[in-house]
Amino acid sequence: MVGPSSRVASLGTTIFAEMSALAARTGAVNLGQGFPDTSGPAGLLDRARDAIAAGDNQYAPGRGTPELRAAIARHQERHHGLVLDPDREVIVTTGATEAIAAAVLGLIDPGDEVLVLEPFYDSYVAMVQMAGGVPVPVTLRAPEFRLPVDEIRAAAGPRTRAIIVNTPHNPTGAVLGGDELVALAAIAQEHDLVVISDEVYEHLTFDGVRHRPLATVPGLADRTVTISSAGKSFSVTGWKVGWATGPAGLVDAVMAAKQWLTYTSGTPFQGAVAWALDHADDFVAGLARDLQTQRDLLCDGLEAVGFDVIRPAATYFATTDIRPLGFDDGLDFCRRLPELAGVVAVPHQVLHLDPEPGRPFVRWAFCKKPEVIDEAIIRLGRLSSR
Ligand code: PMP
Ligand code: GLN
Numbered sequence: 001m002v003g004p005s006s007r008v009a010s011l012g013t014t015i016f017a018e019m020s021a022l023a024a025r026t027g028a029v030n031l032g033q034g035f036p037d038t039s040g041p042a043g044l045l046d047r048a049r050d051a052i053a054a055g056d057n058q059y060a061p062g063r064g065t066p067e068l069r070a071a072i073a074r075h076q077e078r079h080h081g082l083v084l085d086p087d088r089e090v091i092v093t094t095g096a097t098e099a100i101a102a103a104v105l106g107l108i109d110p111g112d113e114v115l116v117l118e119p120f121y122d123s124y125v126a127m128v129q130m131a132g133g134v135p136v137p138v139t140l141r142a143p144e145f146r147l148p149v150d151e152i153r154a155a156a157g158p159r160t161r162a163i164i165v166n167t168p169h170n171p172t173g174a175v176l177g178g179d180e181l182v183a184l185a186a187i188a189q190e191h192d193l194v195v196i197s198d199e200v201y202e203h204l205t206f207d208g209v210r211h212r213p214l215a216t217v218p219g220l221a222d223r224t225v226t227i228s229s230a231g232k233s234f235s236v237t238g239w240k241v242g243w244a245t246g247p248a249g250l251v252d253a254v255m256a257a258k259q260w261l262t263y264t265s266g267t268p269f270q271g272a273v274a275w276a277l278d279h280a281d282d283f284v285a286g287l288a289r290d291l292q293t294q295r296d297l298l299c300d301g302l303e304a305v306g307f308d309v310i311r312p313a314a315t316y317f318a319t320t321d322i323r324p325l326g327f328d329d330g331l332d333f334c335r336r337l338p339e340l341a342g343v344v345a346v347p348h349q350v351l352h353l354d355p356e357p358g359r360p361f362v363r364w365a366f367c368k369k370p371e372v373i374d375e376a377i378i379r380l381g382r383l384s385s386r
Contacts, residue, residue, distance in 0.1 A: 011126045015350045019334065026338035029376040031298075032346045034170070034316040036235040036367040041283040044234055047272035060267040062259055064092025064243070071274035072243050079202075080213045082221075088248040091255050094265045095240035096200045096229040098258065100164075101127050103196045103225050103244060106257035108133040112161035115152060119171050119351035119358055121198065124164045136160070137353040142321065142361060143310050145172040147180040153187050162194040163187075168201040168211055171348060171363040172319055173312020175209050185219040194250065195224040200232045200242070203284045205314040206292040215246065225250045230273040232316075233284050239269045291316065291366065294373060298366040301377030306384045316367040319348065323360050325383050330362045331355075340386075342379040 003009070019032035039045060063069065069086040076082040084090055093099040100123050108114060110132030116124050118137045128135045138151050152163070165184065167176040176184075188195050197214040205211050215224045225246040231237035244254045276283070299309045299318050307320035327333045330347030337343050346365075348358035366373060 007130055011129060014122055014126075015346055016122075019344050019346055022335070022338055023344040026342070026344075028338035028342045028344045029372060029379060030344045031364045031366070031368065031373075031376055032334075032344040034365045034367055035237045036316075037369055037372060038235060040235045040287070041276065041280050044236065044272050044276040044280060047275050048239075048268050051268035051271050056268050056271065058267060059264050060092075060270055062264050063087075063255060064090070064265065065267070065270040065274070068092055068241075068243075068270040068274040068277075071277040072245065075277045076213075076226075076245060080216055082213065082215055082245075084245055085248070089251055090243060090245050091251055091258065092265050092270060093227075093242045093244055093254075093258060094262045095231060096198060096227050096242035097123055097240070098261055098265070099225075099227040099242045099244040099254065100124060100196070100198060102254045102257040102261055103227065104128055104131050104133070104164075105261075106253035106255070107194050107196070107225070107250070108161055111159065113157065113159045115155055115160060115163040115193075116353075117147070117152075117165065117169075118353060119348045119361075120164070121166055121170050122351055124166075124198075125353065128164075133161070134159075135353060139352070139354065139357050140169075140172060140174070141357060142319070143308075145169065145174040145310075147176060147184065149180070149183040149187070152184070153190075156187060156191045156193070160191055160193060162196055164196045164198065165214060166198040167214070168199075168205060168314030170201065170315055171317050171346065171351060172310070173315045173317055175205060175211055175313045176214075178212070181212060181214065181217045181220075184214070185217045188223055189219050193223065195220060196227070197224050198227045200227065200229045201315045202228055203233050204288050204291055204316070206288065206295060207313060209313040211314065222247050223250075225254060230269075230276065233287075234273070234276050234280060235287060236269075239266065239273075241265060241269050241273045294366040294368065294370060297370055298364060298373050298377070301373065301380070302364065305377065305380045316365050317363045318366060319361050319363055321360050322362055327360075329359055334362060341382045343376050
């Protein structure tokens with residue numbers, strides 16, 4: 001019988017595909033999968049078009065074009081004070097997703113335990129399992145979703161090889177603070193852990209909150225692979241240009257896996273992204289401001305509908321507790337939501353290994369035009385008048 005390998009069969013289908021397909025099938029407003037409905041900035045788009053027209057269409061070097069690697073290094077220094085050698089400490093990947101996959105495949109051996117904080121971005125656990133590693137979950141608890149330092153310390157043991165951290169955090173929108181980062185560094189040192197730090201929302205923070213990269217925390221620089229993506233900072237999620245940075249030994253391990261995954265990433269986008277990293281700070285600041293306004297529009301609307309709303313400090317996503325409206329299972333709620341109200345959202349519980357603590361929580365994307373958010377809120381009004 002032809003069928004999937006056991007390696008992938010047990011992983012099922014990613015919730016983002018399920019929910020986007022549900023939205024397309026039902027005509028629901030899609031506040032599920034997080035992607036913006038505007039592209040920007042014009043200079044970035046023009047440069048990719050020009051690169052294609054100029055014939056820049058064959059394989060780039062495996063590590064990425066020297067131009068983009070240099071721009072990533074300049075970005076890390078200008079924004080975060082991190083000094084990197086673009087030839088040895090930076091690689092370009094096919095989105096942050098490939099950087100995560102290659103980091104896990106390049107650094108985790110079968111049987112290694114990997115700490116993951118749940119709810120998590122779903123590819124972390126899928127990749128740890130594909131690599132033969134053992135994901136060890138530690139739960140972030142509502143409503144604050146702060147780092148449970150004691151539980152992380154208790155979950156770490158002799159077989160723990162790595163921890164995957166995501167700040168600003170999808171789906172909760174929490175941003176790790178200084179005390180949390182210092183505590184994390186202590187645990188990573190005590191257990192000699194590799195830290196895989198997904199920082200794709202590094203610039204999309206609100207209310208004056210600032211993201212601090214893990215690699216800037218004493219004790220973490222020499223053990224952290226930092227991952228980010230042009231998709232988020234420049235609203236081009238479909239381009240799939242990401243990167244991994246860190247000490248040469250760790251980046252070499254990521255590259256050792258990446259060469260067998262895609263070998264190299266889309267050439268005409270690389271020069272364009274290099275330009276944006278150097279020149280599009282104003283666009284990024286404007287994007288964060290717009291997202292803050294959209295966050296408030298969505299959160300105020302969700303509150304008016306009757307949900308308990310957890311207003312995020314960053315990212316594309318707000319979380320609600322659905323119990324005040326008489327529901328208690330987020331997955332069931334999200335599957336019925338197109339029919340109940342013509343909207344699609346994402347349940348937290350599928351982003352957990354232990355679904356129980358995530359059951360009443362649902363994630364809503366606000367990286368959408370204000371009129372789309374308004375329409376979703378009008379439709380969700382049907383829930384309060386049931
Ligand atoms: N990490 C997180 C936390 C995300 O939300 C996303 C969403 N796209 C990714 C990684 C993947 O990024 P990319 O599209 O660049 O692969
Ligand atoms: N990062 C986006 C989200 O969390 C997109 C996920 C995806 O398409 N894999 O919704």
